[in-house]
Amino acid sequence: MAARRPLIVGNWKMNGLAASLAEATALADRARAQAPAAELGLCPPATLVAAMAAALKGTAVGVGGQDCHAKAAGAHTGDIAAEMLKDAGATYVITGHSERRADHGESSETVRAKAAAAHRAGLVAIVCVGETLAERDAGETLKIVTAQIRGSLPDGATAANTVVAYEPVWAIGTGRTPTTAQVAEVHAEIRRDLLARFDDGAGFRILYGGSVKPDNAAELMAVPDVDGALVGGASLKAADFWPIVQAKGLQ
Numbered sequence: 001m002a003a004r005r006p007l008i009v010g011n012w013k014m015n016g017l018a019a020s021l022a023e024a025t026a027l028a029d030r031a032r033a034q035a036p037a038a039e040l041g042l043c044p045p046a047t048l049v050a051a052m053a054a055a056l057k058g059t060a061v062g063v064g065g066q067d068c069h070a071k072a073a074g075a076h077t078g079d080i081a082a083e084m085l086k087d088a089g090a091t092y093v094i095t096g097h098s099e100r101r102a103d104h105g106e107s108s109e110t111v112r113a114k115a116a117a118a119h120r121a122g123l124v125a126i127v128c129v130g131e132t133l134a135e136r137d138a139g140e141t142l143k144i145v146t147a148q149i150r151g152s153l154p155d156g157a158t159a160a161n162t163v164v165a166y167e168p169v170w171a172i173g174t175g176r177t178p179t180t181a182q183v184a185e186v187h188a189e190i191r192r193d194l195l196a197r198f199d200d201g202a203g204f205r206i207l208y209g210g211s212v213k214p215d216n217a218a219e220l221m222a223v224p225d226v227d228g229a230l231v232g233g234a235s236l237k238a239a240d241f242w243p244i245v246q247a248k249g250l251q
């Protein structure tokens with residue numbers, strides 16, 4: 001099995017106007033100058049996917065959506081098909097982010113259908129899992145994460161078309177992060193789950209997400225089975241995002 005190439009993805013969430021594309025091109029300029037080992041992606045709001053993909057064409061930075069519908073087309077006002085993201089120039093799509101699970105009631109079954117849609121469209125699905133603080137305090141973290149992994153990954157998932165992101169809900173946007181031992185414990189469990197179900201389970205990349213910042217990235221990225229990061233707030237500015245890229249890219 002070839003070594004897993006690190007992957008660092010920025011999730012802009014509901015942030016960014018046309019002027020923000022300058023941050024994406026600034027990131028691509030840094031990548032051109034310093035050629036990091038990590039693969040890079042940015043997931044802007046849907047309104048910017050096509051423009052960002054055009055602006056980043058030919059650079060080392062790929063573009064992704066933040067969600068997709070399970071169907072390829074139809075009467076679903078306000079939704080976006082994976083095929084549309086692909087057509088707009090996307091490479092990735094995030095599915096099952098905890099904000100979608102919480103704000104839009106998405107179950108693991110829904111997330112699984114969306115990940116399958118991503119595969120159908122030729123996109124890499126970045127499938128998010130993670131426990132709430134109440135679940136962690138109840139000692140249920142591994143049970144919850146395993147159930148989400150089993151429920152959210154379609155049978156067609158492979159190391160090439162699927163990335164898992166472990167994002168403890170209580171660490172997202174809070175400035176709090178798990179200890180490295182806690183991250184290692186969950187990533188090892190996810191790896192076991194992947195190995196048990198998929199022939200190429202050793203090749204799937206498992207990202208950590210939740211308050212990854214320039215000052216904690218090196219420590220988090222050095223944890224065994226952490227193959228990169230899914231970064232929210234610190235991905236909005238190239239100057240903040242770049243040290244995180246370097247934290248994995250220099251290892």
Ligand code: PGA
Pocket residue numbers: 011167171172173174175209210211212230231232233234
């Ligand atoms: P954060 O968000 O880095 O702002 O905590 C991470 C995420 O939700 O993907």
